[in-house]
Amino acid sequence: MKILVLAEINNGELAEDQTSKTVSAASTLGKVDVLCASNQCSDASTNIAKMENVETVLVLENELFAQSLAESYSETMIDTLKSYSHVFAPSSSFGKNVLPRIGGMLDVMVISDVSKVISEDTFERPVYAGNAIQTVQSIDKLKLISVRTSNYSAVPSTGSANIKKIDCKGNNPLTTFVENKMQTSDRPELTSAKVVVSGGRGVGSKENFEIIEGLADKLGAAVGASRAAVDSGFAPNDWQVGQTGKVVAPDLYVAVGISGAIQHLAGMKDSKVIVAINKDEEAPIFQVADFGLVDDLFKAVPEIEKKI
Amino acid sequence: MKILVPVKRVLDYNVKARVKADGSGIDLANVKMSMNPFDEIALEEAIRIKEKGNAEEIIAVSIGVQQNQETLRTALAMGADRAILVVATDDVHNDIEPLTVANILASIALKEGPSLILCGKQAIDNDFNATAQMLSAKLKWSQATFASEIDVKEDIIRVTREVDGGLQTIDAKMPAVVSVDLRLNEPRYASLPNIMKAKRKPLEEVNPADLGVEITQRLKVIKTKEPDSREAGLILENIDQLVEKIQENVGG
Ligand SMILES: Cc1cc2nc3c(=O)[nH]c(=O)nc-3n(C[C@H](O)[C@H](O)[C@H](O)COP(=O)(O)OP(=O)(O)OC[C@H]3O[C@@H](n4cnc5c(N)ncnc54)[C@H](O)[C@@H]3O)c2cc1C
Ligand SMILES: Nc1ncnc2c1ncn2[C@@H]1O[C@H](COP(=O)(O)O)[C@@H](O)[C@H]1O
Numbered sequence: 001m002k003i004l005v006l007a008e009i010n011n012g013e014l015a016e017d018q019t020s021k022t023v024s025a026a027s028t029l030g031k032v033d034v035l036c037a038s039n040q041c042s043d044a045s046t047n048i049a050k051m052e053n054v055e056t057v058l059v060l061e062n063e064l065f066a067q068s069l070a071e072s073y074s075e076t077m078i079d080t081l082k083s084y085s086h087v088f089a090p091s092s093s094f095g096k097n098v099l100p101r102i103g104g105m106l107d108v109m110v111i112s113d114v115s116k117v118i119s120e121d122t123f124e125r126p127v128y129a130g131n132a133i134q135t136v137q138s139i140d141k142l143k144l145i146s147v148r149t150s151n152y153s154a155v156p157s158t159g160s161a162n163i164k165k166i167d168c169k170g171n172n173p174l175t176t177f178v179e180n181k182m183q184t185s186d187r188p189e190l191t192s193a194k195v196v197v198s199g200g201r202g203v204g205s206k207e208n209f210e211i212i213e214g215l216a217d218k219l220g221a222a223v224g225a226s227r228a229a230v231d232s233g234f235a236p237n238d239w240q241v242g243q244t245g246k247v248v249a250p251d252l253y254v255a256v257g258i259s260g261a262i263q264h265l266a267g268m269k270d271s272k273v274i275v276a277i278n279k280d281e282e283a284p285i286f287q288v289a290d291f292g293l294v295d296d297l298f299k300a301v302p303e304i305e306k307k308i
Numbered sequence: 309m310k311i312l313v314p315v316k317r318v319l320d321y322n323v324k325a326r327v328k329a330d331g332s333g334i335d336l337a338n339v340k341m342s343m344n345p346f347d348e349i350a351l352e353e354a355i356r357i358k359e360k361g362n363a364e365e366i367i368a369v370s371i372g373v374q375q376n377q378e379t380l381r382t383a384l385a386m387g388a389d390r391a392i393l394v395v396a397t398d399d400v401h402n403d404i405e406p407l408t409v410a411n412i413l414a415s416i417a418l419k420e421g422p423s424l425i426l427c428g429k430q431a432i433d434n435d436f437n438a439t440a441q442m443l444s445a446k447l448k449w450s451q452a453t454f455a456s457e458i459d460v461k462e463d464i465i466r467v468t469r470e471v472d473g474g475l476q477t478i479d480a481k482m483p484a485v486v487s488v489d490l491r492l493n494e495p496r497y498a499s500l501p502n503i504m505k506a507k508r509k510p511l512e513e514v515n516p517a518d519l520g521v522e523i524t525q526r527l528k529v530i531k532t533k534e535p536d537s538r539e540a541g542l543i544l545e546n547i548d549q550l551v552e553k554i555q556e557n558v559g560g
Contacts, residue, residue: 010473067476067478069478070441070444070451070453071450071451074445092472093453093454093469093470093471093472094471094472096437096438096441096453097441097451097453097454098441099441100406100436100437100438100439100440100441100442100445101441101442101444101445101451102445103407103438103441103442103445104407104410104441104442104443104444104445104446105445107407108407108526109405109406109407109526109527110406110407110436110438110442111527112435112436112437112438113435113437122530125435126435126535127325127334127433127434127435127532128319128325128334128432128433128435129325129432129435130535131324131325131326131327131534131535132325132327132334132532132533132534132535133532133533133534133535134529134531134532135529135530135531135532135533136527136528136529136530137527137528137530138526138527138528139526139527139528140526173481174449174450174451174480174481175450175451175452175478175479175480175481176478176479177476177477177478178466178477178478178479179476179477180473180474180475180476180477181474181475181476181477182473182474182475183473183474191472194558195558219554219558220558227490230491231490231491236474237456237470237474237475237491238470238471238472238473238474243432243435244346244429244430244432244489244490246472251557251558252554252557252558254554262324263321269535269538272557273553273557274538274541275550275553275554275557277550281543286540286543287538287540288538288540289540289541290541290542290553291541291542291544291550291553292541292542292543292544293543293544293546293547293550294543295547300547300550303547304547304550304551304554307547307548307551308551308554308555
């Protein structure tokens with residue numbers, strides 16, 4: 001058994017939480033190597049080398065990998081993968097983009113969104129928006145696994161792995177990068193925050209979303225949203241929590257003006273404590289909330305913010 | 309150009325999935341099945357591209373049981389020109405894996421020669437999010453996943469992708485495989501006249517063997533269980549109580 005983790009690095013910047021939690025899932029099976037492919041790798045590789053259970057950090061530095069475009073990334077990976085039995089990546093937009101492509105190239109099935117590593121060939125993964133958990137056993141020689149990182153804690157930074165540069169050739173005649181419109185924010189990242197405050201259609205407008213953001217800032221929380229809130233333009237797409245958005249499991253999740261559709265619950269029902277504020281006492285969110293308040297959010301949220 | 313749109317028949321998104329008592333899977337007997345919502349979005353986009361004069365023909369493909377015919381009739385009623393049904397199993401509980409689906413679609417693509425394949429980003433039953441990427445690799449075509457905006461130019465397609473940090477725009481050379489996300493468009497409903505017309509549109513049936521593809525299963529499903537359930541908690545009387553609960557659990 002030889003295990004490789006694909007680090008997520010966006011334009012030289014390590015997605016530390018996602019990568020560390022993926023290392024954590026992979027270390028269930030033993031020590032791991034981590035592949036660090038980006039345009040700038042020095043900071044990222046230094047940080048990865050400190051992650052516990054990492055043996056070697058393989059560094060592939062090339063301008064080509066700045067945006068981790070699927071074709072060039074997977075093409076170059078293939079050679080590196082040859083000696084490994086397991087490849088793990090976070091189940092983020094990065095992992096979901098590249099891992100199945102590698103599977104397609106090697107005729108190997110991908111095991112998406114793994115919530116638990118049971119043994120070297122057996123894994124648990126949620127299906128049907130988390131309404132069922134499947135245990136699957138893979139017969140492929142190479143296991144390609146994307147990890148539902150919200151199920152794992154980051155590994156401690158007590159390690160001291162080797163850093164090894166590897167050569168790569170490669171180009172990408174198929175796709176070219178045009179531009180990024182990334183959201184920047186001083187708030188904690190949605191997927192790693194201890195507290196998340198989310199707003200739904202009930203919030204009513206982009207301007208009103210400031211009520212949600214105000215409470216979030218008071219609590220040092222990340223801001224989330226339902227699909228309805230994103231579709232209506234109240235919130236940017238990267239705030240969407242749910243089956244087809246981000247999966248979060250903070251210590252505290254506050255759902256405001258969200259009804260609690262199964263697709264939304266799929267992204268947050270593993271939170272430790274769920275608080276819901278909704279004016280409809282019949283709202284399904286109250287069936288999963290530890291604490292509920294039946295009230296108008298426009299009255300309740302500003303008052304809560306004041307009292308905290 | 310031709311556009312290929314793979315459409316999957318899945319448990320309707322409004323229906324709560326129930327685990328079978330013996331742990332062998334999800335109960336799909338006598339439940340409402342529909343087109344995967346992401347595939348409706350993909351099909352809608354194909355129709356819009358055609359309406360703008362940038363495509364001549366839309367082919368919908370579904371892989372699974374005989375009943376997938378219904379899903380394909382819906383696709384034809386929405387605006388696909390013809391349909392291909394690949395009968396790969398006679399058991400609705402036998403989900404065909406993305407790798408096999410990709411092999412089948414690749415074989416069809418080589419025969420039909422589309423310039424664009426528009427997939428959903430994810431089937432809402434197995435939640436794999438893999439087929440488009442695998443298909444694109446098999447064909448060695450360009451790949452653009454999670455599209456929220458698509459602009460077809462001569463021989464490239466400009467795609468804005470929903471990624472974790474925000475939005476990313478890339479240019480993909482055609483032929484390309486694109487997987488679509490929720491914000492791309494709002495799918496239309498089929499009108500009654502179009503539903504009638506769809507009955508006369510061609511729907512061809514083929515077997516995987518005709519396409520030279522073997523149905524394999526790389527992931528054996530050993531068990532399906534219910535997730536840990538959450539109990540409904542307390543409805544609080546007033547804001548002060550809620551403030552207290554929030555404070556107890558922040559940084560706790
Ligand atoms: C393929 C597919 C994928 C999906 N993926 C996701 C996903 O990833 N994430 C997701 O969230 N959804 C997803 N959905 C959508 C999901 O089905 C629901 O439509 C959505 O979650 C509803 O959002 P909401 O709760 O904000 O809106 P609504 O269901 O409209 O609920 C609004 C709530 O606000 C309350 N409210 C209104 N005004 C006030 C007020 N003044 N004070 C207090 N409460 C108020 C109402 O009582 C109501 O309960 C998906 C759907 C499909 C088909
Ligand atoms: N059995 C199938 N028949 C037709 N299309 C499919 C099938 N399975 C997957 N697809 C396509 O692949 C997309 C992603 O599915 P998945 O990779 O299973 O999440 C779907 O949205 C469909 O466009």
